[in-house]
Amino acid sequence: MTTRVARDRVTGTPFTRGLGIVTIAGIVWLVIFGLFVTPADVNQGETVRIMYAHVPGAWLAYLAFIVTALSSAMYLWRRTRSLTWDRIAGASAEIGVLFMGISLVTGSLWGRLTWGTFWTWDARLTTTAFLFVTYIGYLAVRNLGGTHHQRARRSAVLALLAVLEIPLVHFSVEIWNSLHQEASVAGNTDVTMDGLMLFTLFLGVIVFTLMYVWMLLHRQRALTLEDMLDDTGLDRALAARRTEAGVS
């Protein structure tokens, strides 16, 4: 019993430990490729290296928010109303906010170097900021309190609505002719990027994805433990309250 509990109290498993090692190795690889192996860009010079964090950051934020939406949908759709889906949604949103933050910071550093300013009121930048704040609001709603299912229901609805902003961010460069880079990789324009650069970009995406999965597993388990703590607390509280009734 004690060993089981003790094992339950950590969020790591052999799998996540392995994943963690692979992720760290991937980060090292990415840094070496991003900073040293890839050539400088014709137009952007050395600054292009920021891309290897900036673009995967943005895409993984999208992915995280989409996962949030999907698992929220699962929560609402499945009759069981499993809180696991809700915790995945919450964990994924937290990580998404983190990645979006990485993308915002690297983007504005990059902007400082290429456009000469940290920030302009460009459509892509503005909509990205909206998306970022929307998920801050989502996390605020998750913290409103109430029962776990109340939290799950409220935030699931918000997550399904918030995810609709992603196309707005993605297509913003086309809707408003923007200063920001058009969709050059995922779009239908011809990819004109140097092969090694493209490889490194995809490497970045893969490494960020590993990092995402790794963090998601840990965070989701941490949330499960938090909820479990509430529940074991409940048994103790119930017992305490019952004896109280017996006494009086």
Add this chain to the structure above:
Amino acid sequence: MLRTAKTIAAKDLRIELRSRVIANQVIPFAALVMILFAFALDSDAVLERVAPGLVWLATIFSVLFIVARSFALETTDGALEALRAAGVDPMGIFLGKTLALATQLIALEAVLVGASVVLYRADVSASGGVLLVTTAILATVGLASVGTLYGGLAAGAKGRETLLPLLLLPVVAPVLIGATRATESAFGTNGIDVSEGWPWLGLLAVFAVLFSVVGAVAFGPLVDD
């Protein structure tokens, strides 16, 4: 459900008629937002160009306050909870409150748009007028739905005074953009043609449909913790 919606909307509008909050407080407030912003800008040429944006910005900020008031009515004495306890259809509550909100917003927009037509001597053609009215209606439906949905969500929470604007502002951004662009072309600001305005209505229509449907469905689960 429609009967419930009617009862709720009638109640909200009666309270509004009695307290005249829109006429006496919100419309002056919205006008002030426009004026204040003009101060911050301090340039006539710029102002004339951004007038349509100001109209919708002022509307959106007014929405924040009107929604706050609309739900303050329901929560100060526990009426929202009493509605739930009485088994009143949440969809009816949503529709009723949205309807009342939309009516109030239309009144507000009529004044703001009207004023800016006059102030900026916008030459609104017949087709521009149609565009303008359609814009206002679609934007209003969208704003009223999303306002009611999020107002209900924030109603029971503590810190709702600040939570509501945080939740509402980012989602209404598309309305701001779409309505502004459509209004610009209706006004002919920057030489934009009326025909360029119509595509923006698509955005507004999608928003309005999305939030009225989601709102009608989700209001119950959200409010009924």
Add this chain to the structure above:
Amino acid sequence: MLRTAKTIAAKDLRIELRSRVIANQVIPFAALVMILFAFALDSDAVLERVAPGLVWLATIFSVLFIVARSFALETTDGALEALRAAGVDPMGIFLGKTLALATQLIALEAVLVGASVVLYRADVSASGGVLLVTTAILATVGLASVGTLYGGLAAGAKGRETLLPLLLLPVVAPVLIGATRATESAFGTNGIDVSEGWPWLGLLAVFAVLFSVVGAVAFGPLVDD
């Protein structure tokens, strides 16, 4: 009286620390206001020029919501009336609430001004920095005093959700202008020199003194209908 002020301010700040409303809700909201206004404008040249204005505009809108929350705490369960009935010095209440409000505002402004210094690459010289800090302090005192005064006035009224912004917005216009101009010169926007900023501080100082004195004196009679 000062002891009363301290008790009240401590209470308000403790509630804020516990609920983290400023950090989690108001600061993101203020950031959004800046972005929204900027988006409505949609012109880079204009925007860079009005960046300082946007900081203060966002601050002022945040004030509306922070004040609403500050007095919602006092009125939901009749605490404000209980304070009056207990003979607590109204001047102490005013000072305490102003102090708490000012502390929260300073935190907000530090973030907003800091962010815009970075974002606009404002080259703030030492003297510019002094100007900036003085501006923030004076503006904060003014905003907090007038916010508390009018917040107290609106607290008991019905329709206070919409009355408060209507009352507050026009009076804070001088703060908006003064603080914007002073910040512009601290930032060197439009090539304005730092020295040009100081005269605007006069305006802010007058405003701050006026409203803290008037507030301290008039708060009692206003709240104590």
Add this chain to the structure above:
Amino acid sequence: MTDVPAELRSGRFDHVVDVRDVVVVLGAFPALAGASLTVDRGEIVLLSGPNGAGKTTLLRACAGLVPIERGRASVLGLDVSTERDAVRRHVGLIGHHNGLYSDLSVAENVRFWGSTVGASSAEIATAMQRMGLDGRLSDLPVARLSAGQRRRTALASLVARRASLWLLDEPHAGLDAEGRDELDSVLRAAAAAGATIMVASHELERAGSLATRHVRVVAGQVVPVSGGAA
């Protein structure tokens, strides 16, 4: 005044209220810690007990207003968690708040609450008259009422409904002596007509003489006091 719902007549269930080992958790605290209670048609059950014992929570649980963590509760044979909407259509609850709109008049409030549940205007008029709200008061905005007058308005709104199960949380609070008598006679009449009534109250003398049975709520559980097992 009280409509007997089809389910009740069909006799598909044993008790109007059937609460079994219900646990309700409010912010990690077990406000109900395994409460069990059955109430039959026509009963007027008084719930008493110390502050914070869980009376309000028990009443709210019967109206499906708080999530039930463990155990099950049914009202008129309907499960309060899964068939909440149906339950609520048969239940009339008055809580610590009155749920009134202060800008509307007394008559408008009662009419609003009546019309949300389809009460006829005759029923509404009767309800107001029974709670002593005819005459001068009926056109006053609620904002101008005294505490007891508000409570009367809320009670009239409740009476205007045809609830099968009345859940009353300290209904006498704020009422004057006459109002208490009026309320009691309304409740007795409703019970006689087939309604079932649960009253949480600290005024044991008053509510005790009204009630047909008295149970105590202590530390989140129901314990019998008199007249058979809870």
Add this chain to the structure above:
Amino acid sequence: MTDVPAELRSGRFDHVVDVRDVVVVLGAFPALAGASLTVDRGEIVLLSGPNGAGKTTLLRACAGLVPIERGRASVLGLDVSTERDAVRRHVGLIGHHNGLYSDLSVAENVRFWGSTVGASSAEIATAMQRMGLDGRLSDLPVARLSAGQRRRTALASLVARRASLWLLDEPHAGLDAEGRDELDSVLRAAAAAGATIMVASHELERAGSLATRHVRVVAGQVVPVSGGAA
């Protein structure tokens, strides 16, 4: 517990409360229509009467919370209109609302209200203990309390003050049987120590046994019931 103020000791006045032909108009309605009442030191006066009669208004008038249109009212020899601040320093009022901050804990609330009037922490601790708020409850945020627990918190905040005149508007509402007894013994002790107490209540049995005198408020006027003229 109760400090006798200097004015009281100097005997500059005849009655602790002296209300003469007071008219209070609320929104064009004469909530008090020429009310007269005198209360002496150590008395516990019960105010009863129908809903809307003016009990709340009378208590609020004594604390200078409503404007007096005609007549005059004085407390401890101080005119409630012109010397309002001095009056309020000696008066402790509990109304229909509790005046609590729901984000603060019970202990923080009582401490806050105690410290605004300079109560010592010993007094605050005693007050909480007397109202049964020590133990688990004291660190709970008020948002998590039941109705009666809130009322207890508000009463503890009141008890922590050293008021000379206690104005209590339905203080028993929401309290359980034990809480009522605790409150009554606190009030009796305060009165014995020289405080003067006015209680508006509809629970005539309960408050009647506590009170040393009983007057009725009817249609904005005070009419005697028992024990001498009002």
